[in-house]
Amino acid sequence: MKKLNELFTTENEMAVYSIHSDSRYVLPHSIFFCIEGLTVDGHQYVEDAIFQGAKCIVHSRELDNYHPKIQYIKVSNTLNELNRVADLFYDSPSSKMKVIGVTGTSGKTVVASFIHQVLNEYCKAGYIGTLSLMYNNAQIETPYTTPETVFLQKHLFQMAKSDVKVVALEASSYGLALGRIDGVDFDIAVVTNIGDEHLEFHGTKEQYVACKQKLFEKVGPNQYAVINNDDHFARKMKEVTKAKCISYGMNEKSDIMATDVLLSLEETIFNLYIGDQINRIRTPLLGIHNVYNLLAVAATLKAVGSDNEMICQSLQKNFQVQGRYEPYTSYYGAKVIVDYCHTLQNYKDIFQFVDKTKNPSARVFVVLGLPSKREIRNREKIGELANYYVDHVIITRSDERGESLQAIGAMIQKPIVDIPSIIIEDRQIAIEQALQLASKDDIVMVLGKGHEDFMALETGKVAYLGDGTIVENIIKYEGELENELQWND
Template sequence: MKKLNQLLPIDSDLAIESIYSDSRKVRPNSIFFCLDGLSVNGHQFIEEAIYKGAVCIVHSKDVSVKNKDIVYYQVKDTLKCLNEVACKFYDDPSQQLNMIGVTGTNGKTIVSMLIYQIAKKIMPFGYIGTHHVLFNKETCECEFTTPEIIFLQEHLRKMVNAGIQGACLEVSSHGLALGRVAGVDFDMAVFTNLSPEHLDFHGSMENYIKAKLKLFEGLRSDAVAIVNRDDEEMFNRISTLTKAHVLSFGIHHEADIQAIKIVLKLKETSFEVLYDGYTYPVKTTLIGQFNIYHILAAILALLQIGFTIEQAIEAIEEVDNIEGRLEYVETGHKFHAFVDNGHSPQHYEQVLSYASKVVGEGRIIAVFGSVGKREFKKRQVLGEIADHYCDHIILTEEDPRDEDTEEICEQIKKGIKKTKNVVITDRETAIYQAVEIANPNDIILILGKGEEQTMYKRRGQVPYIGDKQALLNAIEEVYGGEEDYEL
């Protein structure tokens, strides 16, 4: 609890028990912030907030009718004010944590989870990112990759109170553009890679890049920026604008840490790490060349928080594949299967290119779709990439929202010129079909959803069993528990 005059320059010692920007959540003795969102004007909900117990209203637009028992405080920028007040209300928790932010088009979750899983071996550590908040034995779901301001500050405070010393936060371009992390004091920021994505939200590639750069613009001079050296444009831009000390990782360019002598296999990857003039062998179940970048980034981050290079590599080698991230699924049969939740064209290129290198004499069967109500231009591109690498394509639903799944699939098909393809709108049925047609040595790639347990449809978010479980169910149904040699 705080006094109002501790949070805002107001001559009032009202007791404030909570702060909100969502009128539906308001409780007694709270401050309500009238945020203007993408589709909602928070000023429309002032009366509802007061009815539910708000005693102070922070607003940017004029309020024509005011309640004499309520404190009104007008500002130019409600979002900026919310960030400042949230930090004060929760006693600036990020300043008491070793905060690591990870951004980039792909790889945020893998890099963040690698850092989290390994760092907690030597210190109490937390994670906030896609769908979850994790620390100690606590698990909490969050709605966005980078949660909104109040949720974020509240859970950082919970970490501090629980004795957590450091935390890794996935930082999305939406989170940066919407100011969700403006009140977070980062000690380290990691940039993974960049490719066109979310342009329906950002409007242009340059706006998307500028959103990513915000994370590095805000770093202190004693902070560290860890940057992909092989993404030359972003490396140069980040190095130019940030005050932080820049460290680099890469494969094709000389960097502070570099991977050489790479060998890609179906179930493992091996390479050598070149660091500080010495080489160190690495063998990991994280597969695909793109995961080598993620490993290098994680190692650099771990070195900054106290690990030796030997300790970091040993810990990396012990980490199992991250659920839903090009995850190899044991089928019990002579074909191979992977589930992966990546959905950008760049990621499809990486995953399918990897599959083409390890498939041998088998075929590549891909099951995927494209999300509804966004990024329409990428649909044909996904079709073109799949057409280049695949032998059979099954198009299906992937969070269609209120768009027609068949129409989305038809737009993907515009990029498919030579590969056999079929549209099966129900995702579980599509996965069943992939299993049914798979021959020995084939690779099934189920793309776009991964471990996600929900599907966004016309009526909103509905339960979904997840691609891995759908795959296992299909194998059980097709083979009835029998091994290939028994058939």
């Protein structure tokens, strides 16, 4: 609880028990901030907020009605005020912990999750991002990769109260653009890579890069910026930061480097250079992109003060992020990879990885489904990649959001002219079909949902068993069926 005059320049000492920017969740004796969002203007919901119990309204435009028992505070920018007040209301929680912000087009979840898993072995650590919010063995679903301001500050407060020492936070381009982390104090900023995604939101590549740079503007001279030296646009983070930079890469000279990389479907091996020290790293993580992810983790661990031995030991642990290059082996010996795969580059990376590492005689099957109303321009491009790299394509459901699967599938299928492709409505049946067709040493890629346990509709969501769970159930069923057949014989 705070008094209103602790949050604003006013003589009103009214007790404030909560703050809100969504009128649906307003509680008695609270402040409601009229945030002008992308599609909704909070000024339209002032009366709803008052009905719910708000006693103070923070607004930037004139209102239709003013109630005598309600405190009104007019400001020039309600979002800036929300960030300032939320930080004050929750006692500036980010200043009481080391906060590591991870941004980039892809790899954010893997890097942030690995940082959390590694540091959690040495101190109380937290994670906030795509997978959920995690600390003290608790797991809380988050509405967005980077949660909105009040949710974020509230849970950072709970973390600080629970003696969490370090938090790995995914900083998405949406979260940065919408000012959700403007009130967070960051100690380390990390960038994975900058691709051509999300331009439907940001408009141009330059605006997208500028949005990512906001994170690096927030770290100061005594803090650290972790930069991918091999990515031209990621290097642009150096232009705006005052922080001490730690670079990583494989091609450009960097503080932390990987060379002599050996890829396989079972593991990845490479030489890790930390300054002049060389170490041979063996990891169960698959793919060249995961080498970059591990380099980002190594550079971040260096920034928090870890020694080289601890870094090398950490990179070789059997950490796995749910739904990210998650490996399985079917009962009949086919290799199965489940991956979230939400950008065009992700598809290209996994197709090329499988193509380079598979047995020459192996067939490659892919089950994929692309979300509607997003990345429409990439549908045919993904179809082109599939036509070039795989042998069989099964197109299925994935977050339709009101658009028919047949319409989505037709665009993907258009460039698939050299190999068989089919549309199967039910995603579970599509995965079953692929595993039934695959023989020993064949490869099945199940792409597009990863860790997600829901399907997004035009309005709302419906529960979904999950790609990994479905694959596990099929493998278990194949084993039980085979045992039953042998017993009957």
